[in-house]
Amino acid sequence: MPEAMTFGAHDLLRLDALPVATDAPRWLADAFALAPYAVVRRAQAPEDFVAVGFRGATRAERYGAYVPRAAVLSAYPPERLRERSTSPARAALKAFAALREIVQRGTLDALVWGPTGSVGFELTTTQPTVTQTSDLDLLIRMPSPLSRAYARMLCERLAELERDLGLHIDAQLETPAGGVALVEWAQGKPRVMARSVCGPRLVDDPWAGPSVGEHA
Template identity: 35%
Template sequence: MVGTLHVHDLILLRTESAVISTQRDPACPYLNPNRRPWVVVRRSRISDGLIPVGVRGSQRHERCAGFTRLSEVMETRRPDQLRLLLAEDSRRALQAFRTLSYLESRLAGLDMSWGPGGSVGYELASGIPAVRAGSDLDFILFAPRKLEITEAQDLWRMISSATGKVDAVVETPFCGFSLEEFATTSRRNILLRTSVGRILGSNPWNLSNGEDS
């Protein structure tokens, strides 16, 4: 049974035609009819029962956005369900997978859920090669409780010590934001990614009408 979907979740659809535009037309030319259609849940509002999804084609520039219905979802994979053991042995030498291995060994005791997004998450969920030699690791940390600044700084210091580049995003119940910016900036406001767009705010765990309170 498919439960509640969240941003960054990978979902398997029944057919490639399940991705539509807001006009109910086919939304993306990049879905390969010979492959199982895996898409990612985008950060946007769900309206009229339509789930916002992003589509990844076989080439780097092949990206598009569309919508699907919950009834079209066959399987889901959350980032925190995706680990290196799901990768093919022949792919694990790629830098992004080596970086994931490094973080897995150092975050075993972390009391918050986390997992890979981007090309690494897509490949681990779908089994479709997507990671390239120069791919970064997108790291998603789910933080339902507030991160103290010293805690965030320690976490970022450890993550940034990895040999590969890591783009770390923290997801609260209200928005997402860059862990690096939160841990290293001296500014009061940081960029917050919400379902209605990007705003500046100082408290990602307490938003009201687009403003922090």
């Protein structure tokens, strides 16, 4: 993969090797052997490196690291994952059912979006990660301003799915200022939390001013 390629938060990266680290947890080598992937996280990284997070078999097994760009074999942004399918035995899990409903109902058809979290990880790696109690995490690309009214309409559509299927859907807007919770923007608060590589900060308008460099 060309080293000049940029990666965004929540992209899944297939790696050719684990980074060398003295503080690596014991579970990491086994987890990497099953799924040699890491997710891009929002953090500053040294030149020619990417800030990533590794996940193990449990929620407590998370590890942040920096990997050389040269170690990245391929990248999978969330929007490439929404049409992927899982095995019939896994498809009945609520998070996968909710993803299918969003696609079939056209809930987010006017937008560029895709699954992140455990759903995105399993669709990419095929390793069982989703459970019956898993949330469905979504990333919505929003380089241009989104009206509060439209945000409220999206929240209402997703809330209907939550009631129908009995799970929580967490949608995040990817804006020039960083990641902003859809529900927070829809609520009409004068300031919202934007999470960027420079850390979380309150902003009046996630689309005002220059980008804070969300791509690695």
